[in-house]
Amino acid sequence: MEERQARTAFAALSQETRLRIVRLLVQAGPEGMAAGAIAEAVDVSPSNVSFHLKDLEHAGMIVPRREARSIIYSADFAGLRDLIAFLMKDCCAGHPEICAPALADAPCGPSAKKKRAHA
Amino acid sequence: MEERQARTAFAALSQETRLRIVRLLVQAGPEGMAAGAIAEAVDVSPSNVSFHLKDLEHAGMIVPRREARSIIYSADFAGLRDLIAFLMKDCCAGHPEICAPALADAPCGPSAKKKRAHA
């Protein structure tokens, strides 16, 4: 991943509505959600959600597919992984054992949030 | 981590100079770098690097410590982990096995970028 694309992705995630959309779709999984349902879920106007969906798509965070009259969006898990990898690349000058303990149980999972209880 | 703080963090990472600073410090490891050295490395004015360092500190991405006349900044690895965890929380509605393969070897490491060669 290039720096430019990573910045676009982080900028996309820095906006309230867009971050909510991405988390909504991360939690929804590969099944995804229709644009209209997303608009309702995050409570913004159709035109506004469309604006943000385009931005997220351009940033490589979500992918669209057509299904009947609706357009279904789902999280781009490969894009998310690439973004995280870019941020952490060459961590600790090639000695990941230094920061690995701090990152170990970060990604994914129901309660990834407070996993380091016993550590 | 709260949504508000996550947005602040992503906004911090979305700016060219700040993203370079964070990656510089991620690669530098716990040792960190002095503000002046960072300014030189990313080629911006002292006042401007100070502005961005404050923003990154406020976003929980870096931490400062004083050492003689200099202020040494290093990456906040716990903060980075929390941010990633927030983004991926409750992935696939509690079924991380769905997206885990896509995220498996993302974090950390010398070539985290293209690690899934053999899978």
Add this chain to the structure above:
DNA sequence: TCCTCATTTCAATGATTATTGAATTATAGG
């Protein structure tokens, strides 16, 4: 074909944010 629904595009407005250079604070050494 005609009509309807879902989504997108467009132009205008208001609000944030980065950058610059000068002035200021704070630390350490002579």
Add this chain to the structure above:
DNA sequence: CCTATAATTCAATAATCATTGAAATGAGGA
């Protein structure tokens, strides 16, 4: 105590971005 160095603060300017409502597109069903 005085000087030099390191970093930060401040005010002003320029640039970027989100939001709104109306109009347009495009796919499907009657």
